[in-house]
Amino acid sequence: MTLKAYTVLEDTENTGGIVFARSSAEARREGSCEFGDGDFNWGKARRAPWADEYAPGPVPWKVLFDHGWWTKCDGCGCTIQEGACDDDCNEREFDIVEVGAAVYCTPECRERHLAEQEEHARIASVVIAHLTDRVLRACPGAIIAPHAHVYVRPGQARPHAVEVALVSFVFPGCRYGAAQLRFDRGDGPPTFSICRGDRIAFSRWAAAGYPPHMMDSAAEGCAA
Ligand SMILES: [Zn+2]
Structure with a gap:
């Protein structure tokens, strides 16, 4: 059976992620294991057909972002989310760069971060x-x-x-x-x-x- 995409989320805090599984129960079990420290009652699984094509994962952040997800930039720590604003309340333009598990708001932010890491080393x-x-x-x-x-x-x-x-x-x-x-x-x-x-x-x-x-x-x- 092919794997399907599910969001597994904790309702009050809205934390969690995407899980690929054969059934909702399996998604819930795996998601709770991964995001909720193994507590089976931790989250709810819902189908996310828009992410099916990325099985078995991970789903690119650019896609998650288009579906309302957010994350923190691994460079500057800003919140990367559609509609996010800068300090002057102007809507921010993101040009997301993903490298492995790291996500950066812009290529310049990644460059800065890498240069800083090199200098720190x-x-x-x-x-x-x-x-x-x-x-x-x-x-x-x-x-x-x-x-x-x-x-x-x-x-x-x-x-x-x-x-x-x-x-x-x-x-x-x-x-x-x-x-x-x-x-x-x-x-x-x-x-x-x-x-x-x-x-x-x-x-x-x-x-x-x-x-x-x-x-x-x-x-x-x-x-x-
Ligand atoms: Zn950044």
Whole structure:
């Protein structure tokens, strides 16, 4: 049997999406699973014949938009909806660009967003290199963990827009969690944080001059 398109929507909030299924019951089950956290009573399924030709999905946003759906632009966050207005109450012109699951209001918005992401990635790599260097200069035997994190404020592609940056590392004897060198905008220079249970081990490691090798058998597994 061919798949047919259904909208599966939660009535009061009007959230949900399009589901392709063989029956209304199947659509409701699948839609509730996908959009309503598996609660079978979450939404109602209604046929949407205009979307049948896009089986098995996804339906292009341009088509959804023509049928009254709305979404947020992945670039600037504006609401993309037919009849949406700008700040001066003029009806907005959209020139939707869809790339994979991302939707942008205009090609220029996507360009801006990609350029910003590139700049943020560049800033992040500079900041991570800087923090890593500080960790290794302070504690030469530290093993830097792969999950560094940098958050740069959206819309601000300049180094001073870094909100949070942290580099994690493990050391001989640590058992409860990776230690961090962490920068928080507003808190001044980066600071080290060692979880409470690991502070004695850290002190012993510091007293030994931050050596790279395991100091005792209790340290096994800490570099995992
Ligand atoms: Zn946009």
